[in-house]
């Protein structure tokens with residue numbers, strides 16, 4: 092018996108009812124669920140069959156393109172009376188009640204709210220039944236999940252079970268600078284004073300090149316701090332603030 096636990100709880104409940112109801116009607120052969128939930132990886136492996144791998148094609152759906160990937164579909168087969176063989180005969184009336192056994196299952200499935208893959212014009216898929224709650228594949232891929240009228244608790248239907256649909260990668264977003272620091276553009280050196288010198292002193296201090304008092308006067312300590320900064324981050328190491336020092340300091344400040 093296939094594990095139905097990863098199906099949507101409502102679909103699981105209806106699938107279990109289908110097995111009971113269908114098998115009440117079928118008296119010789121029985122009906123069995125062969126597939127329920129499939130992960131994207133399992134779906135991709137199935138898609139490869141008959142394409143890049145041996146075998147005949149069984150699906151047109153890649154991972155994320157099948158209702159099985161969202162826990163909303165089941166596949167069925169009939170089992171011979173001895174219980175040994177699976178058959179996919181949709182025409183035979185094995186129990187001689189005037190209706191093909193397969194179509195009896197279809198009838199029961201539709202009563203429970205399933206849509207049948209055998210009704211599809213494009214890809215006729217007789218073993219397949221699904222229940223989408225009115226959602227399209229695109230909506231499911233976008234993360235919507237169906238809500239069925241009689242749903243009790245759906246918390247058990249863990250979102251982790253369903254793989255994330257990989258969408259086109261977004262263009263990288265430029266990280267916004269946390270704070271934009273401004274530093275003067277000119278050349279400053281020992282002996283200079285003013286608010287530009289203060290800005291440079293504050294920047295050096297912020298970058299942990301301590302210079303004592305931030306006093307807007309460029310003295311020996313500021314030159315030393317500037318030189319230490321340059322020896323780590325830029326050239327020349329001359330203790331004079333200029334274009335290179337400014338660029339290197341801004342780069343460190345905006346990290």
Ligand SMILES: [Zn+2]
Pocket residue numbers: 159164165166216218219220
């Ligand atoms: Zn299917």
